[in-house]
Amino acid sequence: xxxxxxxxxxxxxxxxxxxxxxxxxxxxxxxxxxxxxxxxxxxxxxxxxxxxxxxxxxxxxxxxxxxxxxxxxxxxxxxxxxxxxxxxxxxxxxxx
Amino acid sequence: xxxxxxxxxxxxxxxxxxxxxxxxxxxxxxxxxxxxxxxxxxxxxxxxxxxxxxxxxxxxxxxxxxxxxxxxxxxxxxxxxxxxxxxxxxxxxxxx
Numbered sequence: 550x551x552x553x554x555x556x557x558x559x560x561x562x563x564x565x566x567x568x569x570x571x572x573x574x575x576x577x578x579x580x581x582x583x584x585x586x587x588x589x590x591x592x593x594x595x596x597x598x599x600x601x602x603x604x605x606x607x608x609x610x611x612x613x614x615x616x617x618x619x620x621x622x623x624x625x626x627x628x629x630x631x632x633x634x635x636x637x638x639x640x641x642x643x644x645x
Numbered sequence: 646x647x648x649x650x651x652x653x654x655x656x657x658x659x660x661x662x663x664x665x666x667x668x669x670x671x672x673x674x675x676x677x678x679x680x681x682x683x684x685x686x687x688x689x690x691x692x693x694x695x696x697x698x699x700x701x702x703x704x705x706x707x708x709x710x711x712x713x714x715x716x717x718x719x720x721x722x723x724x725x726x727x728x729x730x731x732x733x734x735x736x737x738x739x740x741x
Contacts, residue, residue, distance in 0.1 A: 588704050592695050599688050608684050612708035 554627040555635075563635040568642045578610075578623035579634060583645070585616045594618060597644050605640075607633045650723040651731075659731040664738045674706075674719035675730060679741070681712045690714060693740050701736075703729045 555563065557576060564570060570581045585591040595611070595618055602608045611620045622638055624631035651659065653672060660666060666677040681687040691707070691714055698704045707716045718734055720727035 588695075588699060592699075596692070599684075603684060603688075608711050610708070610710045612706070614706045615704050 552624055552627045552631045552633060554624070554629040554631060560630045560635075563632075567635070567638050570638055573621060574623065577629040578621050579630065579638060580619060580621040581638070581641075583618045583620070585618070588615050591616050591618050594644065598641055601637065601640050601644070605633065605637055607637050609637070648720055648723045648727045648729060650720070650725040650727060656726045656731075659728075663731070663734050666734055669717060670719065673725040674717050675726065675734060676715060676717040677734070677737075679714045679716070681714070684711050687712050687714050690740065694737055697736050697740070698733065701729065701733055703733050705733070 560572075560576065564572065564579060567579075570579045572578070573580045583591075583594060585594060591613055595613060598609065598611075598620070607622075607624070609620045609622055611618060620641065622634040623629065624633055656668070656672065660668065660675060663675075666675045668674070669676045679687070679690060681690060687709055691709060694705065694707075694716070703720070705716045705718055707714060709715075716737065718730040719725065720729055
């Protein structure tokens with residue numbers, strides 16, 4: 550299944566519609582850090598993201614340290630950012 | 646609550662009893678990578694680790710990329726490795 554890479558101006562337009570995400574990896578990924586009250590709250594959020602990701606068959610590269618979750622999204626099949634990253638990012642933002 | 650830092654020889658003895666963990670951060674942490682068939686399997690494992698961690702009130706610094714989970718353990722209150730890290734690591738190994 551082909552997934553096309555967004556060019557920089559398309560990616561910038563999509564990024565502008567999201568909350569607090571920024572480019573990473575020279576513009577080939579986007580990332581955002583989320584803070585919670587404690588580990589259980591962070592974990593609850595991660596569980597919801599995990600289900601979204603599995604449903605969309607598009608998985609984050611992410612890390613957790615106690616109450617902090619950092620999520621980075623990129624599309625390996627596109628060698629950069631695709632529509633899928635922005636769809637998932639928007640859905641993650643909507644969870645909060 | 647005081648948690649004492651293990652000295653290097655104690656830490657080495659404890660490490661030798663674990664499966665496939667190695668020192669990181671100049672011996673102030675231990676880490677291990679776990680591989681699974683897919684994201685759902687990795688996530689199931691992480692969910693079990695999350696519950697262990699919360700019960701032990703000792704939380705990992707960890708990351709996940711699709712079927713891979715990397716876990717790093719250290720004890721901030723001890724500025725290095727404590728008994729808690731090796732207890733949690735042993736319990737994580739026992740999950741597999």
